[in-house]
Amino acid sequence: MTPPRETSPLLVASRDGDDPSALTFGRATDAGRLVRLRQGVYLDALAWVQSPAWERPLIAAAAQALRQPKAIFCRETALLLHGFSLLQPPSHVDVRVADNANTGRRPFRSMTGAASQRRLEDLLSAAKPSSRTRRQDLTRIFQSIPNRGFRYPGPFHPAQHSSGALPVTVRYAAGLIDIPLPELSCADVSGITLRTEPLEFVLLDTVHRLPQPAAVALIDAFRAGRHRLRSAGTEEDLNRWAEVLPSMRARSRTRRAWDLSDARAENPGESFSRVLIHQLGYDPPDLQTKLTLHDGTIAYVDFMWDSAGIAGEFDGDQKYLKAASFGMTAQEAVLKEKKREDAIRRLGYRVIRWDWSSLQDPRRLDRILNEAGVPRRRRASLV
Structure with missing residues (x-):
């Protein structure tokens, strides 16, 4: 079966518990016609299977934004929204949370309700006729992409600044931007925007936490302008948000990634290659x-x-x-x-x-x- 000519919209059930649409969507999920992305947000099951692995985290983020319009997306999710290519698709949707109770990873869950394995196998076969259906494929594709909550970096946490002419949190709030989702292959997310931290803020908050190949690939892309803004980034641009770095170790790791970076690398694979060549001791x-x-x-x-x-x-x-x-x-x-x-x-x-x-x-x-x-x-x- 070929992919649908028109993308499938995200379907949102009413928050009203008496609304019959929620029951209808639930039955369609159990029948294997829809997948449940978030509570009350659904997508055509075949559209989900046919979506590239790189697009599924963005679909899950769109579903989160529909349920929580004021959500602030950060780290790897924000990097995708800013147009960066990562070395592998994120397994979670990264969001800011105000308290420790909501930090950390949420568990993976099936998105298919009571749908039978035979129905899921049929969906996978319809989307990829030439591939052999394997149980791990079903688990991977129909497993949710849940939230991963992170507290605000120390200098920007709302509870830490109650006085002063211009609290740092005002600067943080002023820097937030609403980014419309890019056009996706099989899911219609037109009109959905996600509130996201500034590009340089996101890079500094993320790069030092990643393995060196992934970190260098991001800095390469930033310097070359391979992101949503299409402008070459400088070290001075990053330093405008330097206070987001939490420690000397974080500053040192970011420094090493910058020193290894090169704007001439044309894609993450070339960046990854160059880091390994360095690590292996070659000229x-x-x-x-x-x-x-x-x-x-x-x-x-x-x-x-x-x-x-x-x-x-x-x-x-x-x-x-x-x-x-x-x-x-x-x-x-x-x-x-x-x-x-x-x-x-x-x-x-x-x-x-x-x-x-x-x-x-x-x-x-x-x-x-x-x-x-x-x-x-x-x-x-x-x-």
Whole structure:
């Protein structure tokens, strides 16, 4: 079955307990026609299954905003709203809470009510006819994306400033923005806006809490303007909200991420690759090196160790999955890439390639780089 031509709207039951719509939606959920995103907020079940994994956290955030219009979204959810690409889809919707009782992760729950496993298998098969239905797929897809509550950073907590001409919390409140959700593949979220913290605030509040590859990928994107505002960010921009950093350790981790960042990285996979290359002890490569091929055309190489005559390419799936947007089939894209690689080799360079699976297992990337003869400063200890 192909995806629906029109996106499916989020359905909201009345808060009135006597409203029959809630009962109707509940029956449709038990029948496997709807999924329950939040109490009283539903979506067509097939639209949920067909939605890309990256979009489901945004759908869940939209449902939360419909139930709690004054909710303030933060951290990874806010980063998605600001247009950043993360290394993996968030498993929770991040929101601000005013008291400790509401902090932490909420438990995962099924969104399918009493729907039978056979019905869920049929939905998965209809959305992905070529894939084999597995129990873990059902659990993963039909498991809720619950809230994860965080208290306001210390200097911005409402209870901590009761005097002074201009409390810091006024500045925080003035910085909040309402961001309309982007157009999604299968869910109609038009007209829904989410209240979110400023971009620089969110980065400083999040980067130091992440593993180094994820942190550097975010700073790379910030410096390159790969976010909603489309403007290159500077260290001075970040420092306007420096008080959000809670400790010397947080400042140190943010500093290291900034020092490793490079605006020339074109996607999170390239950022991840560069951090692993650094951690494995190899010489830092030049990025996006411009080469003039024998036919006069220009090629840009992701990673270059010119002194060793080695060109490195990160093979992300998107260049092939999005081939249709350039008027090509995936097979044509693969062939074009092979011809490009052959042309680079004719210039005298050795071309090495790796993909996401190599980044998930640094030993694989280490073997690729080492066997190619990439120069290194030290040998890292891989645990």
